[in-house]
Amino acid sequence: MTKTIEPENGRNHAPDNAPTALLLIDVINDLEFDGGDDLLEHALPMAKALAELKRRAKSLGIPVIYANDNFGRWRSDFTKLVRYCLDSDVRGRPVVAQLIPEEDDYFVLKPKHSAFFDTNLQLLLRYLGATTTIMTGMAGDICVLFSANDAYMRDLRIIVPSDCIASEDTERNRQALTLMQRVLKADITASTELDLEKLSDRKSLDHCG
Numbered sequence: 001m002t003k004t005i006e007p008e009n010g011r012n013h014a015p016d017n018a019p020t021a022l023l024l025i026d027v028i029n030d031l032e033f034d035g036g037d038d039l040l041e042h043a044l045p046m047a048k049a050l051a052e053l054k055r056r057a058k059s060l061g062i063p064v065i066y067a068n069d070n071f072g073r074w075r076s077d078f079t080k081l082v083r084y085c086l087d088s089d090v091r092g093r094p095v096v097a098q099l100i101p102e103e104d105d106y107f108v109l110k111p112k113h114s115a116f117f118d119t120n121l122q123l124l125l126r127y128l129g130a131t132t133t134i135m136t137g138m139a140g141d142i143c144v145l146f147s148a149n150d151a152y153m154r155d156l157r158i159i160v161p162s163d164c165i166a167s168e169d170t171e172r173n174r175q176a177l178t179l180m181q182r183v184l185k186a187d188i189t190a191s192t193e194l195d196l197e198k199l200s201d202r203k204s205l206d207h208c209g
Contacts, residue, residue, distance in 0.1 A: 019202040021130040022057045022064045024050065025115055025137030025144050027099045028078070029069070030085050031092035038168040040091055043138055046166035047098040050136050053164055053191040054099070060200040063128055066107035067115035067137075067147065078107050113143045116150035125156070132157040132199060135186075140165035141176035152184040159199075161191040 027047070031040055054064055068078060078101075085096040101107065108119045115121050125133070133156050135148050144165050151158050160180050167173035180186035 016127075017129045018061060018063050018200070019130060020062050020132040020134060020199040021125060021128055022054060022062055022134045023115060023121075023136065023147070024054070024064065024066045024099065025135065025147055026067070026069055026139070027137045028066065028082055028085060028096055028101070029092045029138070030088070030090035031095070032090055035168045036091045039138060039166060040095065042166040042168070042170065042173065043092075043095045046136075046138070046164055047095045049161070049163040049191050051098045053134075053136070053161065053194070056196050057134070057200075058102075060196050062134075062196065062200050063130070064102075064105040065121070065124065066101055066105060067110055067119070067121060068107060069110060069143075078109065113146040114150045115143070115147040116154070117146075122154060129202075130156075132159065134159045134161065134194075134199070136161060136164035138166045140167040141169075141172040142167070145176045145180065148180050148184050148186060152186075158184055158186040159194070160186045160188050161194060162188045163190045163192070 027050070058064060066078070068081070082096065082101060085092055086100070106124060108115065108121050108124065110117065110119050112118070133151050135144055135151065135158060137144055144160065148158050148160060158180065160177065162177055165173065165177070167176065177188050181188050
């Protein structure tokens with residue numbers, strides 16, 4: 001449940017209790033791999049939409065959790081990874097630049113595709129009292145899909161904004177969204193259409209559920 005980077009105005013605004021959490025999956029990524037160019041093409045507009053969604057969510061007290069790959073090394077330091085992606089001439093730099101973690105954001109390191117597998121994400125969500133997860137990031141047809149599946153198995157409500165996930169291929173991204181909607185009962189409403197006020201209000205969600 002470690003938090004990150006620089007404090008905003010010297011204060012910590014992360015709530016201790018919230019019905020909904022915003023999950024950013026593998027957005028801190030250098031994209032230096034085969035297929036990285038294709039993913040970057042779709043990740044850039046995704047990052048713009050996600051940055052705005054994050055801003056709106058935080059203004060309403062919805063906590064933000066970065067779930068990021070540990071790149072096979074349990075020594076990985078999330079803060080150093082952010083700085084590496086920002087200070088180096090790597091393919092993923094313009095994506096990371098739009099989604100820089102703030103001091104009051106949470107993060108978990110994941111060893112495999114799912115944000116839940118061998119991480120403390122479930123414990124963190126329980127600590128926050130969150131029963132709804134807004135899942136975003138990349139790749140939509142791999143890590144977001146695997147994470148959504150594990151969220152469903154844990155009886156969490158799943159929202160996957162269609163404009164806030166990216167994959168190397170547009171059709172595979174669409175298929176992943178369709179699968180999550182059909183099988184995992186995910187809400188795939190675009191971020192601009194999400195009622196974040198309702199999602200931040202536990203009484204409203206309890207009434208809907």
